[in-house]
Amino acid sequence: xxxxxxxxxxxxxxxxxxxxxxxxxxxxxxxxxxxxxxxxxxxxxxxxxxxxxxxxxxxxxxxxxxxxxxxxxxxxxxxxxxxxxxxxxxxxxxxxxxxxxxxxxxxxxxxxxxxxxxxxxxxxxxxxxxxxxxxxxxxxxxxxxxxxxxxxxxxxxxxxxxxxxxxxxxxxxxxxxxxxxxxxxxxxxxxxxxxxxxxxxxxxxxxxxxxxxxxxxxxxxxxxxxxxxxxxxxxxxxxxxxxxxxxxxxxxxxxxxxxxxxxxxxxxxxxxxxxxxxxxxxxxxxxxxxxxxxxxxxxxxxxxxxx
Numbered sequence: 001x002x003x004x005x006x007x008x009x010x011x012x013x014x015x016x017x018x019x020x021x022x023x024x025x026x027x028x029x030x031x032x033x034x035x036x037x038x039x040x041x042x043x044x045x046x047x048x049x050x051x052x053x054x055x056x057x058x059x060x061x062x063x064x065x066x067x068x069x070x071x072x073x074x075x076x077x078x079x080x081x082x083x084x085x086x087x088x089x090x091x092x093x094x095x096x097x098x099x100x101x102x103x104x105x106x107x108x109x110x111x112x113x114x115x116x117x118x119x120x121x122x123x124x125x126x127x128x129x130x131x132x133x134x135x136x137x138x139x140x141x142x143x144x145x146x147x148x149x150x151x152x153x154x155x156x157x158x159x160x161x162x163x164x165x166x167x168x169x170x171x172x173x174x175x176x177x178x179x180x181x182x183x184x185x186x187x188x189x190x191x192x193x194x195x196x197x198x199x200x201x202x203x204x205x206x207x208x209x210x211x212x213x214x215x216x217x218x219x220x221x222x223x224x225x226x227x228x229x230x231x232x233x234x235x236x237x238x239x240x241x242x243x244x245x246x247x248x249x250x251x252x253x254x255x256x257x258x259x260x261x262x263x264x265x266x267x268x269x270x271x272x273x274x275x276x277x278x279x280x281x282x283x284x285x286x287x288x289x290x291x292x293x294x295x296x297x298x299x300x301x302x303x304x305x306x307x
Contacts, residue, residue, distance in 0.1 A: 027063040029053065029230070030088045033071050035168040037200060040192030044256040045091045048109055048238075049221070051250060056237030060229075073166050075148040078102065084224045089234065094218040095150035095278040103231045104220040107238035110188055111251070111290025113260075115151065115217030115276070117184035118209035120175065120194060129182070129208050135159070135272050138213075144171040144180040150278060154215050155184070158274045172197060176204055184213055187266075188257045212266070214300060215274040218287060242289070251290070263293055273300035 031049060034042040046065065053063040068087060072080070080086040081102065093114055094104060108114075121129055132138055139159055145152045147164040155162050163180045165171055171183045185193060187209065194207045221238075223230050241247040251257045291297060 041189040052237035112288035114219040115215040117213040120183040141181040144183040267295035
């Protein structure tokens, strides 16, 4: 049913664009569908895309967001982005290869906190995780993670054991079946995801946030390199939203991220810091505009983000 509605939305959007094209052209911007029913963060990034388009409407005109009718993996998203054949913009974590192959809109969608990770675990394992205080302890555990996610390599380079899956939803299944011990999720998304998971699948799992894994990790909008007009538009719109406070206000008010505030609630957490040699743009301090306000920031990155 959901797929049919998405297809209908795309068809209606195309008709709308065609009807209005003569008098008032509307730019269609195609983007991704949710990865699954548990993909609570999709609404956040979709809202940011709409925010960027509205903040650039004065310069670039009206735009309408159209969702793909298909769910997919990150690897396939990027292939669909090539040449803007099936998608115009996607959001994803950054690494060197992605920034070489595609154009990244240089305004971090989470202010640098994508790499601040709480852990989804089995409820009965909570006492075991309460005893973890350093990287050596965590190395005794096995993480679930996405096969195509750039930070999978960050975990492995730190010496952590990682079991991967191409399907986002499969990580929850592997964790329940005790094939792995924890599923690191961004603090912006984990709470909504576990709440949704409880509704759909019961409550064997829980989000454990007494321990955080933290590594520098940017979250960008990506477009095809030839799509310079959309790159310019999204850069203009997001920069305006960041500079006028709209981007921060969006984080503070959206149901996916509102729980992050006030930031001092993260002051007493146990934090394990990991390096990331795939960081591309550490020189621009604005890329980390929210991460730098986190109370634990100076403990791990006082001498630079990639310490």
